[in-house]
Every structure is written in structure tokens, then in C-alpha cells.
Amino acid sequence: MARILVVDDNPNNLDVLAELFDQHDFVVLFALDGRTGLQRAESGRPDLILLDVMMANMDGFETCRKLKANSSTKDIPVIFMTALTDTTHKVKAFASGAVDYITKPFEPEEVLARVHTHLTLQQLRQDLQTKNEQLQDSLDTLHSTQEQLVQAKKMAALGRLVAGIAHEINTPVGVGITAASFLEKKSREVADLYASGKLPRSEFETYLRQSVDSTASILSNLQRAAKLIQHFKQVAIDQHSEEHHRVNLKLYFSNLFTGLQAKYEHFPYQTSLTCQEDLYVDIYPGMLVQILSQLFENSVLHGFEHAQTGTISLDIHPQGNRLFLQYRDNGKGMNPEQCERVFDPFFTTKRAQGAVGLGMHIVYNLITQTLGGTIECQSEPEQGTTFSISLPILNT
Structure with a gap:
């Protein structure tokens, strides 16, 4: 049920509007001057305010400006009701923050029509704001998810790269270690035979051939590993490494x-x-x-x-x-x-x-x-x- 605040220093106008709005199931709040209207607006949180212009101490224009300057009441739509009909006052009313302007004497049907219209517009604005907030939350969630996906993709790519590096380097290093182990074993055997004076010429010649083959294999695989490492360094090339x-x-x-x-x-x-x-x-x-x-x-x-x-x-x-x-x-x-x-x-x-x-x-x-x-x-x-x-x- 919509709440309407009527601010008017004429009790007769308040009675007429109270009867009109009561017949159409509105909750009505009243104030006889601008200062009281400001207090009622902040405490009662109405959905719409009907505001007279010509009031003592604080007129409607000033009251409206103060309503719009207050963060808790600035979004409440204000409709002026006044006997002032010249264009200058209408422009002043809109400049102070009003959404509409009804001239006195007013017709009840017109007041109801305008009130219904601006209550509907206000509800649509609130719905739109809620949708925008929900959309912003969705966008924030999407951006966060996107960041997580990007990081996950980077980590997956890094994992593939590291696995590939390990696999590629493992082969030449493994072959090199095998050849080095074989050479180390044969060297010990030849050294033992030589120390005991039992090293035949044929055994020594075989050892020399095996040494040449093993060292060639070690060198070849170390060179391949070095080439792989050079390739890997190029993958992470520094974008500031040279001038244009x-x-x-x-x-x-x-x-x-x-x-x-x-x-x-x-x-x-x-x-x-x-x-x-x-x-x-x-x-x-x-x-x-x-x-x-x-x-x-x-x-x-x-x-x-x-x-x-x-x-x-x-x-x-x-x-x-x-x-x-x-x-x-x-x-x-x-x-x-x-x-x-x-x-x-x-x-x-x-x-x-x-x-x-x-x-x-x-x-x-x-x-x-x-x-x-x-x-x-x-x-x-x-x-x-x-x-x-x-x-x-x-x-x-």
C-alpha cells in the first residue's frame, strides 16, 4: 500500500485529499509547513510527496530543494500543488527537483491520475535500479570468474610447458647418464686389470673404442639438452630485450x-x-x-x-x-x-x-x-x- 505525504498549510486542502486518498487505499501522512514536512518525509519514508508552494516560513521551493539535498529523501518524487500558474513558477518548481505540477483548484481525477503515474514511474525506477545492481553483481561475478579462468588457463599452460620441458630434457640427459655410467664402469674394470698387470691389448683397444663411442654419445646428448634449454629460454623472451x-x-x-x-x-x-x-x-x-x-x-x-x-x-x-x-x-x-x-x-x-x-x-x-x-x-x-x-x- 503506497504512502503519500501531503504538505499544505490549508487544512481544507488536507481534508479533501485525505478523503480522496482514503477512498483509494493510500496511507496518507500530513504536514502543515515545510519544516514539519521535511521531518515527516525522513521518518515516514513516503512513496510520493504532494507539496504546496506558498507556505509561511519555508516555501515549497525551498522545502523541495532540502528534500533533494538529503540522501534519505532525494529519490522521493515530489508533485507541486499551487495556485501559481505562470511559466516562471513552473520552471522554478522543476528546477528545484519536482517531477510534476498541479494547479489549484485541482480536479480529484487529475490528482489521482498523476499520483498513479508517478508512483508507477517510481516503482519502475526502483525495479530498474535493482536490476542494474543485480546486473553489476553478475558482471562482477563474471569478471571474477573470468580472472580465475585466465589464471587457471595460465597455470594449465605452464603445467603443460613444464611437463614438456621435463620430458624433452629427460631423454638426452638420461641417455647421457647411461653412457657416462657405462664409461665409468668400463674405466674401473680397465683400471683394475691394469693395476693387476692383466690388461691384454685387445681389451684395451675395445675399451678405447667404447670410450670414444660413449663420450660422443654424452657430448651429443649434452648438446641436444643445451639446444632444448636455449629454445625454452626463447619461449620466455623478454619483451623489452631490444629497441625498435x-x-x-x-x-x-x-x-x-x-x-x-x-x-x-x-x-x-x-x-x-x-x-x-x-x-x-x-x-x-x-x-x-x-x-x-x-x-x-x-x-x-x-x-x-x-x-x-x-x-x-x-x-x-x-x-x-x-x-x-x-x-x-x-x-x-x-x-x-x-x-x-x-x-x-x-x-x-x-x-x-x-x-x-x-x-x-x-x-x-x-x-x-x-x-x-x-x-x-x-x-x-x-x-x-x-x-x-x-x-x-x-x-x-
Whole structure:
């Protein structure tokens, strides 16, 4: 049941409104002046206030301003009731915080209609505020859950990385330990035979061959472990490890392609570079060398496996505040599963040939985490592979 506070210094008006509201099941509170009205509003917490303008000591305008200045009463809708009909007073009423203005003498039906309208609007505002608070709570919960999911994903990725590191390093280290243990055992046996004067020449020659084989195995596996550790260090490359430089992109990548081709003793593949002649952009050279070198290596070792011909192309163009690079090869391509997992750490189809499976993961981290860009892969079997890269252009 709605509560209405009527503030009016005319008892006759109070009687008329009391009878009207009582007939329509409203709870009515009364006050004969502004100060009493302020007290009743704070203690009675009405749903709506009907306020006369012309009252002694404190008029309706001042009363309304004080209601709106009080945090406990500022949201209660106020309707002025007055004989003042000129526009100036109506504007003053709205400026003081009123929601409506009824002129005297009033019609009961109009008063009821306006009261019902503003009570409905007030209820809708309260419902909206409640919904907004619920929505904010939901958003806060969503953000908290999102943070937890992000952290969980990071921890899961870290767990996979650590497990992969342990697995990859364990193999060469294990082989090295086995070879070292074998060599240590044989050395003791030969030392004992030598000390006793019973070391035949054939036994010593066999020991020498075994020593050479064992030390070669130890060295090879230690070198592999060192290479793995170097790869792992690159995964966590510091994004502030180098400064950026302004370069002519076409000249820079042309020289880079020439250098990459020179790495391979026999390079029967064609390269193509599309870039405007006078495009100068600030870049991080070391990181782009690393990215392009890995893509290039991926094409040569995987895309062009067993192929005698092939083409690698790089299309570079700026658009707005971003630089777009499209790297393509027309090699053997990848199936959907390989394409989907190409950036996963330790994913490789060449593990038997000694591949680690971190190269494309490093590329992904460099582009997305360090350079703040994006990279996508499109590939189909026998249709080649395309990597689409978008990088923010650095501000100089």
C-alpha cells in the first residue's frame, strides 16, 4: 500500500485529499509547513510527496530543494500543488527537483491520475535500479570468474610447458647418464686389470673404442639438452630485450630473404616479396628475424619435404595503424588437426628427426604477447599454408 505525504498549510486542502486518498487505499501522512514536512518525509519514508508552494516560513521551493539535498529523501518524487500558474513558477518548481505540477483548484481525477503515474514511474525506477545492481553483481561475478579462468588457463599452460620441458630434457640427459655410467664402469674394470698387470691389448683397444663411442654419445646428448634449454629460454623472451628501429621494409625483408636462402646449401625454391618501395616503419628487427626465420624453416623442412620446387611469398602492406604480413608457401600443407595445433608447445610431426616442436609456439608468443599482434594459419593438404599476421605500427 503506497504512502503519500501531503504538505499544505490549508487544512481544507488536507481534508479533501485525505478523503480522496482514503477512498483509494493510500496511507496518507500530513504536514502543515515545510519544516514539519521535511521531518515527516525522513521518518515516514513516503512513496510520493504532494507539496504546496506558498507556505509561511519555508516555501515549497525551498522545502523541495532540502528534500533533494538529503540522501534519505532525494529519490522521493515530489508533485507541486499551487495556485501559481505562470511559466516562471513552473520552471522554478522543476528546477528545484519536482517531477510534476498541479494547479489549484485541482480536479480529484487529475490528482489521482498523476499520483498513479508517478508512483508507477517510481516503482519502475526502483525495479530498474535493482536490476542494474543485480546486473553489476553478475558482471562482477563474471569478471571474477573470468580472472580465475585466465589464471587457471595460465597455470594449465605452464603445467603443460613444464611437463614438456621435463620430458624433452629427460631423454638426452638420461641417455647421457647411461653412457657416462657405462664409461665409468668400463674405466674401473680397465683400471683394475691394469693395476693387476692383466690388461691384454685387445681389451684395451675395445675399451678405447667404447670410450670414444660413449663420450660422443654424452657430448651429443649434452648438446641436444643445451639446444632444448636455449629454445625454452626463447619461449620466455623478454619483451623489452631490444629497441625498435626505423627501416625500409622492402629492403629489409629482401636482405632477410637473401640471408635465409644462404643458410641452406641447396635451395631450389623461389621467393617473392610484395611491398611498396618507400615504406618506412619502426619495427623490432630481432623479433621479426626470428619470426620470419621460423616460418621459412617451417616451409623448407615441412612444407617442401621431398619437393624439388616450391614458392615462398611475403606480402606486406600497412592499413591504418596496423601492418599486415601474409606469408605463403605452396608446399604440402596440413590437415585440419595439424593446422589447429600448429601453435601448441611441443607439437611436431618430426620428433623422430629431432624436432622439439617449440618453433611455432615461440612465433605465436612473440607476435601476440611481445608485439601485441595476431597470427592466423590457413592450410589444406596439398594446397600450401598461409600465415596472416597483423602488428600494431609503433608510434615514433
